[in-house]
Amino acid sequence: MLKSRLVADRDFPVAPLDRRVFGTFVEHMGRSVYGGIYEPGHPTADENGFRGDVMELTKELGPTIVRYPGGNFLSGYNWEDGVGPKDKRPVKKDLAWGEIETNQFGTNEFMNWCKIADVEPMFAVNLGTRGPDEARNLLEYCNHPGGTYWSDLRREHGYEEPHDIKFWCLGNEMDGPWQICQKTAYEYGRAAKETAKVMRWDCDGLELAACGSSFRDMPTYGAWEYEVLDLTFDQVDYISLHQYFRKEDTGDDWLSFSTTIDKLDNFITEVTSIADAVAAKRRSKKRIMLSLDEWNVWYKTHHGEHLRRPGWPTAPKLIEEVYNFEDALIVGGALITMMNHADRLKAGCLAQLVNVIGPIMTETGGPAWRQTIFHPFAxxxxxxxxxxLRTQVETGTFEACGETAPYLVACVIYDAETGQSAIFALNRHETEEMEFEAVLKGLGNREIIEAHELHHADMEAINDKDTPDRVQPAAHSHVSVDGEALKATLKPLSWNVFVTRTA
Known part of the structure; x- marks a missing residue:
């Protein structure tokens, strides 16, 4: 049996965990909005047209912040099209995804949905076809109490109180050739700087995120981050990261695919270093934080008709990835990695929430169900x-894709207010059980509250409409606590969480 040992100490923290790392993403793409969160006429729909079954699953999933309205859609979107009387909203082509946008769902509908779902909004401004002027107008519409043109227009639209949106993304993936109005780092950095400047003049207390490279393998990666932050350093709080886990980047075998978790760890460390290099150039104590505002497994529907369908359809099925148990392990491992970077990673958005590479899947007019990746996130x-807490881990390792990677991926979180601690642990070994010990120093004698394991004998097992609970967590039966030490047997290829409190 493989043996692994973890030691964590209350006196050696990483940082408080920002709950916004548990965010998701809703883009005007495919059936994310129309047929996803919004479907008037659905048997469960409320008076707003919001699907009640999706709302219930969203609350169970537990996202804390939701990014909106894009995504690639953002770079060609006029926010004014999505407010006001619905019968007067224009129907337009969306060039990003080749579909028709009806604009029946927009800013105010999304804010209504956020309030019911009890999530914070993360809004994005178009820096593709538009710029600082349109961004400041949207901000005034959303956040100013009244007495100006745009704030009074919001009130005319039935929203007397301001939305008070604090977190704003300055554009999306602006170095990508697929982006409407792709920009160089200098072009984007100048636009982002001036947009941030006028937004801060317009409203206090904003948190602003600049675009990083579209992904780590972009030719622009690294140099883009440095130049953009060099231009925007004084105006922004975050630099964004996007990471999709794809088998074509690693290989089909499990251990190779699982190194995408380690590559995410490298990615976060690298961008942190770049941001700190920009600060060092200025002799500045300011630290730019990171926002991983798009991430997920995505490779099965990364081609052809999954990305675009002919004939300008409305709400077509696009990139509706059907997730298996293997994908759930990757998502679980990524979440552990994100939590271990709590000192600099302050926000994250699983892309997306529903249907479009989402943890929730629906049938239009029919049921909604949890995909396999729903469970580690929830x-x-x-x-x-x-x-x-910082962890010292002793475990076996393997070699794959240029990485020397540990079989155990783990994280420890301690809540001083409640005395509760949580240990998250992924056993990546394909055949061997893991004899696991976690010693929590300085937390006193512990007792188990809950223990869960996510495991399935078939890595290809999926959840679907007919068998929505084929892959789901089960109670962990092989765990015990003795003083400060927790001992458990982890099944091969299993993701686990152990929750203890002061005895």
Whole structure:
């Protein structure tokens, strides 16, 4: 049996965990909005047209913040099209995804949905076809109490009180050739700087995120981050990261694919270093934080008709990835990695929430169900409260894709207010059980509250409409606590969470 040992100490914290790492993403793409969160006429729809079954699953999933309205859609979107009387909203082509946008769902509908779902909004401004002027107008529409043209227009639209949106993304993936109005780092950095400047003049207390490279393998990666932050350093709080986990980047075998978790760890460390290099150039104590505002497994529907369908359809099925158990392990491992970077990673958005590479899947007019990746996210959000502790891990390793990677991927979080701690642990070994010990120093004698394992004998197992619970967590039966030490047997290829409190 493989043996692994973890030691964490209350006196050696990483940082308090920002709960916004448990965010998701809703883009005007495919059936994310129309047929996803919004479907008037659905048997469960409320008076707003919001699907009640999706709302219930969203609350169970536990996202804390939701990014909107894009995505690639953002770079060609006029926000004014999505407000005001619905019968007067224009129907337009969306060039990003080759579909028709009816604009029946927009800014105010999304804010209504956020309030019911009890999530914070993360809004994005178009820096593709538009710029600082349109961004400041949207901000005034959303956040100013009244007495000006745009704030009074919001009130005319039935929203007397301001939305008070604090977190704003300055554009999306602006170095990508697929982006409407692709920009160089200098072009984007100048636009982002001036947009941030006028937004801060317009409204206090904003948190602003500049675009990083579209992904780590972009030719622009690294140099883009440095130049953009060099231009925007004084105006922004975050630099964004996007990471999709794809088998074509690693290989089909499990251990190779699982190194995408380690590559995410490298990615976060690298961007942190670049941001700190920009600060060092200025002799500045300011630290730019990171926002991983798009991430997920995505490779099965990354081609052809999954990305675009002919004939300008309305709400077509696009990139509706059907997730298996293997994908759930990757998502669980990524969440552990994100939590371990709590000192600099302050926001994250699983892309997306529903249908479009989402943890929730629906049938238009029919049921909604949990995909396999739903479960590690829901358990992480549920138990991810408190301060992440530094861990010393002893475990076996393997070699794959240029990485020397540990079989055990783990994280420890301690909540001083409740005395509760959570240990998240992924056993990546394909055949061997893991004899696992976690010693929590300085937390006193522990007792088990809950223990869950996500495991399935078939890595290809999926959840679908007919068998929505084929892959789901089960109670962990091989765990015990003795003083400060927790001992458990982890099944091969299993993701686990152990929750303890002061005895």
């Amino acid at each position: 358990l992480s959000s549920r138990f991810g409260h408190g301060t992440v």
